[in-house]
Amino acid sequence: MKPIAIMWSEGVAEEEAVQAVFTVHQIVGALFRVERRNQFSPLVPAVRPFGTWVIPSVPRGAAYWGTQWYVERSLDPELNRVRGPDFLRLVQLEPWQIHDPHFDLALLDYEIIADPDDAPEETTLGLTLPGVAAVISVAPLREIPDREDRLLALRRLVAHHLGHLVRVPRPGRTEHVDLSGPEPHCTAVCAMRHANDVYELLRYAREEREAGVTYCRACARDLKIQLASAQFSLN
Numbered sequence: 288m289k290p291i292a293i294m295w296s297e298g299v300a301e302e303e304a305v306q307a308v309f310t311v312h313q314i315v316g317a318l319f320r321v322e323r324r325n326q327f328s329p330l331v332p333a334v335r336p337f338g339t340w341v342i343p344s345v346p347r348g349a350a351y352w353g354t355q356w357y358v359e360r361s362l363d364p365e366l367n368r369v370r371g372p373d374f375l376r377l378v379q380l381e382p383w384q385i386h387d388p389h390f391d392l393a394l395l396d397y398e399i400i401a402d403p404d405d406a407p408e409e410t411t412l413g414l415t416l417p418g419v420a421a422v423i424s425v426a427p428l429r430e431i432p433d434r435e436d437r438l439l440a441l442r443r444l445v446a447h448h449l450g451h452l453v454r455v456p457r458p459g460r461t462e463h464v465d466l467s468g469p470e471p472h473c474t475a476v477c478a479m480r481h482a483n484d485v486y487e488l489l490r491y492a493r494e495e496r497e498a499g500v501t502y503c504r505a506c507a508r509d510l511k512i513q514l515a516s517a518q519f520s521l522n
């Protein structure tokens with residue numbers, strides 16, 4: 288089963304990183320509750336928080352020396368924002384992705400541009416290369432003044448991009464799916480609903496919390512199937 292690796296850039300606060308890691312742990316734990324009764328079950332995907340890492344044997348500045356290399360390489364110097372597709376491509380081409388296929392989730396303190404060529408002024412909360420990597424930005428969430436709200440919105444954002452990362456809603460699903468955008472979304476009260484901005488994100492997060500829902504039943508089922516079968520896909 289493919290593990291889920293989590294990294295974050297230098298400017299991400301400890302409580303933001305902790306919230307992201309906790310969210311992924313909690314989601315995986317809830318989905319695989321039965322399998323976890325066997326403590327060392329190979330049927331539960333591993334969650335690996337790498338943080339802001341460096342490889343001591345690789346000289347600083349050389350390719351893949353550490354987390355900040357991905358950030359610096361994909362940073363637009365004029366806008367001081369990360370070019371999302373460039374960042375995802377660097378993750379996709381990681382040398383260790385070949386020997387040890389895994390899902391990558393990255394948190395950045397920089398704003399992210401989704402379409403650097405055609406819409407460099409537009410930022411996005413997150414961007415995903417399904418099956419490989421997702422990158423999300425904590426920068427827009429910092430506009431939310433209340434700490435608890437901010438962490439709730441971050442949890443929602445992590446859950447949303449974890450879903451995109453493993454292709455939830457699953458291709459071919461017809462129930463509660465919105466296929467009008469570039470990525471499939473869910474239409475139920477569910478973390479896979481599309482949020483246009485940080486305030487819509489927070490509004491949905493509150494609504495889902497009140498309903499006691501992270502993912503709707505269909506998306507939770509899809510997520511579990513996608514994670515459980517990920518070992519067989521070569522992307």
Ligand SMILES: [Zn+2]
Nearest residue numbers: 451470472481
């Ligand atoms: Zn989305």
Ligand SMILES: [Zn+2]
Nearest residue numbers: 473477503506
């Ligand atoms: Zn859903």
